[in-house]
Amino acid sequence: MAQPRPLERAKLFFFRHFERIFVLLLVLAMVAIHDLVDQKFAFLRFYYLPMILAGFYGGRRFAVMAGVFVVALVVFYQYVQGLDMLPGFYADALFALIPWAGVLILTGYVVGGLAEQREARLSEVKNAYLATLELLTYHIESTERHQQGHSNRVADVAAAIGRELKLPEEAIENLRVAALLHEVGTRDQRLLRLLSRSVSDSSVGVARAMRGAAEIIGEYGHYYEIVGEDWDIEALPLPITVKILAVADAFETLQMATPVRPAFPKWSALEEVEKGAGKTFAKDAVRALRTVSARPEPTAEQQPGLRVV
Structure with missing residues (x-):
């Protein structure tokens, strides 16, 4: 999986710290306007644009707070210097500022509400799309009794390891989708091609998840051709998501009975995986697996659902 380009890293940084950057830019813009612009009152219309951005990216609450x-x-x-009028509060100043302030805050409120409604509808579509993947894997694995539920368990373990290693939420979702489809994807390259072009708009979260999953599965298909006793896995240029998937898959596979061996108990499976730490499996991922395995198993109500950001 290719590393994000500088522009993509900058974009991720901006949206991760959007609220702080937004407030900082807003203050800087206001200082610049009041220091460099003569027609200050006319520039009050400029603030509608930041309110629209705040509502679209930050939601209704953030937009209203930014407006205030x-x-x-x-x-x-206005109280200290004056905006093309005498400083202080008096009738003319209040009549000019109060309508502007009300419309400004209302703009952020309305845009934020529309953005939240759009996000809710997209979330419903994403969850339905990804729930279909879960059903697909259950159906595929139902043909082999010893594999039933394997991909879903691998997905849960892989996502838990990713969170333990503090991966970005988007990487965790890509990893979860890849884990759901890893059994099929490594056998049939047509699935990878389908995932890669599943949605044309890369700004849609589900499209990023499908493409990210395709990249992980593609790398994982060659994983055991690359790693081995003669190599230090930490020196190999493999993405951490692929290494996590390998650990989760091995851990869950060992706990499944096969025609040639019985199922390993949970802690025996963990010990087997730990024997390969540093060679076959990444040490960080194995350590995270031990931490995750020591936690109480979640009930059906506590199972994490699929979510794309």
């Missing part, structure tokens, strides 16, 4: 923050700063400037 902007209004407070503008009121402060």
